[in-house]
Amino acid sequence: MKFKIEWFYYIVNTILRKQNSYSNKELENASITLNAKIMRSWVSNCNEYMDWLIEKDVIELTDNHSAGHSSRKYRFSEFIMGLLKKDLEIIVTELENLNSGNVILEKSIQESSVYAENEHLLKWFNDKLVIDFEGAKNYIQDVIFYESEYFDLKFKKVHWNYQILALHHKVFYATRNEESDFRLHTVLTSLKKLFKPFVTYGGREIIGYDLKNSQPFFLVFLIESIMNNNSKIDNILSRTYNKSYYNSYMLQKITQTICSKEFQDEYEVFRFWVLDGRIYENMTEIIAPDKHLRKYCNYKYDERLNYKIREIHYSLRNMMKGVFFTLLFCGVKTKDKHYHTFKRAFPNLVGLIEIFKMKKNSDFSKLLQNIESECIIDFVTKKIAEQYPEMPLFTIHDSVSTTVEYGEVLKTLMPYYISQFTGLTPKIEEEKWKKHDYQVDYKKRVELHPEWYAYNGF
Structure with a gap:
């Protein structure tokens, strides 16, 4: 052949x-x-x-x-x-057979077209980045719950096996496309949180810090940059929108909106919610969650599939986070009820967001992700790497991680440099990879929520 x-x-x-x-x-x-x-x-x-x-x-x-x-x-x-x-072992067996020097699994990450500009992050993808493969593989075989649901996980497990095998066999890759989200995508950004406890670097545990409310936070930065004529967002806007279209049409409508007293009154409330770090909790003042048997239910209209999807959350914060992401990124003609509830409470703020979606719904998500990427990848982590060149750094979009001995350094410098870039005071949240406990065994779940299992016939 x-x-x-x-x-x-x-x-x-x-x-x-x-x-x-x-x-x-x-x-x-x-x-x-x-x-x-x-x-x-x-x-x-x-x-x-x-x-x-x-x-x-x-x-x-x-x-x-x-x-x-x-x-x-x-x-x-x-x-x-x-x-x-x-047979989930098919993919394991075939990939192990390919673990040979005679077969090109992937171009070296050093040969990636984005390596030179992102070397401060990509150089840490080396033999020291290790996953406890047997532990992760056994975990996949035993897991019966995922994201608070009990259902057929066979196909998800195929993808999970792929994720841990890619990391185990050092199939490292890196992509970053300025024509889309401009985020740095690596083997870690696709790795489910379920498997973070199995990952170490140089035998050391990994600790990370997330920027809380990151998309709302960068929305506030965007609005204030426009208000204050901040040149930092000029290049980001030009990657998303045609320059003449933005300057001649969009900017005029944006300026009219943000200069109105009605917008300023709404924005004052929204800004406080975001910078206080409790926007998702505060959203319950205008959106009443549907709670049943200790669960929060949300029916999200999926425009791509053209029907509603039922989402289950055990945390009110997680539910409201999902609702807010729908508000940010759905189409302006959406049928989502929470979108319209939020729009009634903040008509001028939502009106501003809709201006950014005038030409294409996805433009707004692309814009916020570009802002996030330029802040975290091109400013914050580069500044930290200049000060501490020996410090391992990994990013998963708005989250930055390192090994535990540098945890306090990252905890101090990450918010400092985010503040330098945005002029805003961020809140960050610690995430110890080893402490994740997303999978609670069956007995413990029955003890915690017996009424739910009785109700659903388990």
Whole structure:
């Protein structure tokens, strides 16, 4: 055969990785697009590989593909889905067979196109970054609950196996695309929190600090930057919007909105909620949560799927966080009831957000993520790395982590440099990777919530 096994490995793992992204996590076998230009830079005859995989019923083109009008989308065939669900050891065995010097698993992270500009973070992806593979693998086999729910986890476990194997076999990668979110994506950003307790660096435990209310926080920074003509956001805005369109049309509407007394009154309340670090708790003043049997229920309208999805939360804060993210990133014509409840309470603030979505709904999320990335990746972590070049640094979007002996240094410097960049006082939250306990065993859950299990027939 003229085909090489390593390129089949690359293609299938690319599909798995994209299915495992945040936007696709709710879907069991998501249809995903593959960037033809990037694929051909790796595999010049990638179309032949794709056609062979389709012919052999490994992957399939989804029905909504239209030649010349939409991108080709792929997902696994029903045959392969059945195999993946039936035997989770298949993926483990095949990847272990590929752990050979004769097979190119991935380009070295040092050869990545984004390495030079992000070396202060990417140089720590080396042999010292280790996962307790056996412990994580056994954990996957034993887990029966995930995100407060009891349901079929077989396909999720396929993705989880992929995540721990990529880290175990040092399949490191890095991407950062200024045409999208500009975030730094690595093997750690796709790793579920479930597996953080198994990860160490140089035999040391890892500790992280999250910026609390990060997206609302950067929304406040955006608004105040526009009010004060802060040049820091000029480049970020130009990456998101056409410069002439923004200057000639958007800026005029934004200025009219933020200069009104009604907006200023609403913004004063919103700003206090955000900088106090309790925006999600304070949102209960205007949005009444639906509580049943110690759970908080939310029905979120998914515009992509065109129906409501029931979300279950055991924490009121987590529920309101999800509600707020919907407020920020859904379309302006959404049917989501919480969006309209929030808009009645803050009509001018929501009106401002809708201006940023005028051309495309996703522009606003892209804008806030670009601001976050420039602050955390290009300013905060670079400043820390200059002061402490021997200090390991890892980022997961708005979170920065290091080894425990540098924990206090990071705790001090992270908010200091965020404040330097934004002019605002942030609140950060400690996250000890080793202390995560997302999986409570079955007996303990029954003891804690017997009425829930009785109600649901378990």
